Amino acid sequence: xxxxxxxxxxxxxxYNDGAETAAVDGVSFELKKGETLGLVGxxxxxxxxxxxxxxxxxxxxxxxxxxxxVIFKGKDLVKMGEKEIRRVRGNDISMIFQEPMTSxxxxxxxxxxxxxxxxxxxxxxxxxxxVRAIEMLKVVGIPSAEQRVDQYPHQLSGGMRQRVMIAMxxxxxxDLLIADEPTTALxxxxxxxxxxxxxxxxxxxxxxxxxxxxxxxxxxxxxxxxAVMYLGRIVEYSDVETFFEEPKHPYSQGLxxxxxxxxxxxxxxxxxxxxxPHPSEVKSGCRFASRCERVQPICLQDEPNLIDLQGHKVRCxxxxxxxxxxGVETNAGEVTSSRGA
Amino acid sequence: MKKYLIKRxxxxxxxxxGITIMTFAIMQLSPGNPMQTMIDPKISSExxxxxQENLGLNDPLPVQYFTWIKEVFTGNLGYTVKTGQPVxxxxxxxxxxxxxxxxxxxxxxxxxxxxxxxxxxxNRFKAxxxxxxxxxxxxxxxxxxxxxxxxxxxxxxxxxxxPTSGMVTIGADLTGFAKFMDYVKxxxxxxxxxxxxxxAVVMRFTRSSMLEVLNxxxxxxxxxxxxxxxxxxxxxxxRNALIPVITIFGLSIPxxxxxxxxxxxxxxxxxxxxxxxxxxxxxEYPVIMALNLFTSILVMTGNLLADVMYAWADPRIRY
Numbered sequence: 001x002x003x004x005x006x007x008x009x010x011x012x013x014x015y016n017d018g019a020e021t022a023a024v025d026g027v028s029f030e031l032k033k034g035e036t037l038g039l040v041g042x043x044x045x046x047x048x049x050x051x052x053x054x055x056x057x058x059x060x061x062x063x064x065x066x067x068x069x070v071i072f073k074g075k076d077l078v079k080m081g082e083k084e085i086r087r088v089r090g091n092d093i094s095m096i097f098q099e100p101m102t103s104x105x106x107x108x109x110x111x112x113x114x115x116x117x118x119x120x121x122x123x124x125x126x127x128x129x130x131v132r133a134i135e136m137l138k139v140v141g142i143p144s145a146e147q148r149v150d151q152y153p154h155q156l157s158g159g160m161r162q163r164v165m166i167a168m169x170x171x172x173x174x175d176l177l178i179a180d181e182p183t184t185a186l187x188x189x190x191x192x193x194x195x196x197x198x199x200x201x202x203x204x205x206x207x208x209x210x211x212x213x214x215x216x217x218x219x220x221x222x223x224x225x226x227a228v229m230y231l232g233r234i235v236e237y238s239d240v241e242t243f244f245e246e247p248k249h250p251y252s253q254g255l256x257x258x259x260x261x262x263x264x265x266x267x268x269x270x271x272x273x274x275x276x277p278h279p280s281e282v283k284s285g286c287r288f289a290s291r292c293e294r295v296q297p298i299c300l301q302d303e304p305n306l307i308d309l310q311g312h313k314v315r316c317x318x319x320x321x322x323x324x325x326x327g328v329e330t331n332a333g334e335v336t337s338s339r340g341a
Numbered sequence: 342m343k344k345y346l347i348k349r350x351x352x353x354x355x356x357x358x359g360i361t362i363m364t365f366a367i368m369q370l371s372p373g374n375p376m377q378t379m380i381d382p383k384i385s386s387e388x389x390x391x392x393q394e395n396l397g398l399n400d401p402l403p404v405q406y407f408t409w410i411k412e413v414f415t416g417n418l419g420y421t422v423k424t425g426q427p428v429x430x431x432x433x434x435x436x437x438x439x440x441x442x443x444x445x446x447x448x449x450x451x452x453x454x455x456x457x458x459x460x461x462x463x464n465r466f467k468a469x470x471x472x473x474x475x476x477x478x479x480x481x482x483x484x485x486x487x488x489x490x491x492x493x494x495x496x497x498x499x500x501x502x503x504p505t506s507g508m509v510t511i512g513a514d515l516t517g518f519a520k521f522m523d524y525v526k527x528x529x530x531x532x533x534x535x536x537x538x539x540x541a542v543v544m545r546f547t548r549s550s551m552l553e554v555l556n557x558x559x560x561x562x563x564x565x566x567x568x569x570x571x572x573x574x575x576x577x578x579x580r581n582a583l584i585p586v587i588t589i590f591g592l593s594i595p596x597x598x599x600x601x602x603x604x605x606x607x608x609x610x611x612x613x614x615x616x617x618x619x620x621x622x623x624x625e626y627p628v629i630m631a632l633n634l635f636t637s638i639l640v641m642t643g644n645l646l647a648d649v650m651y652a653w654a655d656p657r658i659r660y
Contacts, residue, residue, distance in 0.1 A: 057564055089567030102558040107580050107656060109415075117566045152656040168566070 458547025
C-alpha cells in the first residue's frame, strides 16, 4: 500500500540570540492510510516540533525547516505556498492539541468554531455548517448537542472541550489527524474515554493518526507503529508488538522499565538517570550516551546510524557488527516487556 | 444583565451625592468669593455685610448646600454672577460644540488607534513597528498646547490650509454641504490635537494586548484550521485583544472632556472647555460647579458603559 505521509530527513532548527538549536534533526517516518503511529519521547525530544513542522506551523523567524521533505499524498508540504498549505490544514490534515482548556477561542461558541472549518474548506453555507457541526458533536459523543453547539468553551468541561476539538478536527473528514498529547491534560477516566473515542472514530472514518505522547500506555492501546524520539532524532522505530516484546534501544528499555507495573510491586521506581540535555550540549557521539547504562568509548566518538534489523530499526552501536562490550554480561533482549502498562 | 444595570444605576446615586458634596466643598475652600468680584469698590463694608446676609452667603454651610442641591434637582443651576444668565442655558448652548469636538476626537482615537496597534503587533520587530512605537511616545509626551500651536503655525499660518480658530467661518452664510465642509475644516485640527494622546494610548494598548493573544494556544488552533492570516488576526486575535482596550474606552471619555479645556482654549472653540476656563478666571462659581457636576456624571457614564461592554465582548463575564 502506498504511503499517505512520508517524512524524509526532516530538520527543524530554532534560532535564538544567534544560537542554533536542532529541535528536529533528520527525522524520517511514514504512515499509511488508516494507520496509527505513536511518536514517543520525553519533553524536549522534538515530537511536538515534528508535528508542527508537518503542517508548516513553525513560528518564523525563530524556527525554520532547514532540510527534508514532508510528502503528503505525493506532494511536498514543505515546498507548498502559504495558500496551498492552508487548503491542507484543517481539511486533509488536522490537529488536536494537549490543552483543551486553552486551545479553543474563549469568545466564540464551540459551534462557531466547528462551523468555521466547514465554511472555509467545504464551501458550506452557515446553515449547512451548523447542521454538520451538531452532527459532529453527536459523533464525538456530546449529549444534547443542539444546546451545546451554542455554548462557549468555558461552559464545557475539559473532556467535553477535547471532544469538541476532535469534532472540529474531524469535521472535514481529514486523511490524517495529528494528535499532540491529546489526553495528557485530562484526568484518567476522561483519558480512557477520549482514547476509546479516537480508536472508534479511526475505524469508522479510516483516518490515519499521528499520536504524539510520552505515555507508553496510550501507545500500547492505540498505535500500530512506534517511533521513539530522543533529542531530535528517532532512536527506535518498529511495529507496536515487537516494540513492547523486544525493545532494542537502551532508551526504549529504560522508558518501559520506568513504568510501574501493577503485577510486580517494587519499593523503588526505575527512572532513567539524568535529564534530557539541551541539544546544544551534545557535541559528538550518541545523543543518549550521557544517560546510557551501557555506554562504551565508541558511543562517545561517533553517532550510530539507524540500523535496520528486519524492519525493526534502532539507532545503537550494540547492534552493529563491531560491538564489543566490556564488563557487562547481558544481552539486549533480556528486559521483560510490560505491554499494556 | 438588566438586573446588573439597575444595580449599577442604583450604586451611582450615593456616588453622585458624594460628588455634589465634593464640588460644593471645593468651591467653599477656594479663596475669594463672588461678592468681591461683583461689588462696587466704593461700597461700605456694612452694606456689603447686609448684601451677603441677604444672598444667604452667611448661612451655615449645610444650609447653603441643601439650598443649592434643591435648585440643582429642579433644573436650576444658578445664574452667572456677572451677567445673570441662567447657567443651565449657558452650558446647553456650549454643549453641542464640545460634543462635536470630543466626539470626533473619540472616534478618531479608536478608528486610528486600533488598526495601528494591530498593524504594529503583527509586524513586531520590523521597521513599521519601531516607527509607530516612536511616534506613539511622541504622541503621549507632546503637550497639547504646544502641538496645537505648532499645528496652527504650520497648517493655518504658513500653509493656509486650515482656519486658525473657531467652529464656523464668521460672516460666511453657508448652507447644506458647504456648511458641513466648513465644520469639517474647523474641527479637523482641534480634534487631532485632542485625540493624539488617546490615539497613542489606544495603539500601545492594542499592540501589547494583541501580542499577548497571538501567543495563545487557540491562535495555533486557528492556524491549524487553515484560516487565512487575516482571519486569524482580525477575527480570533483582535476580538480577544479588544477586551482590555475597553478599559481605555471608558477612561478616555473623561480624559477627552478634560483635554477639551485646553484644546478649546487654544483653538477658541466655543465649547464647554473654553467656558470653563473663562469661568475659573472670572470666579464664576455657579458655572464651575455645574461643569464639575456635568463632568463627574460623564465619568460615571463612561465607566458604566465600559462595564456593559465587557459583558458584551467577553462571554465569560456574566452579571
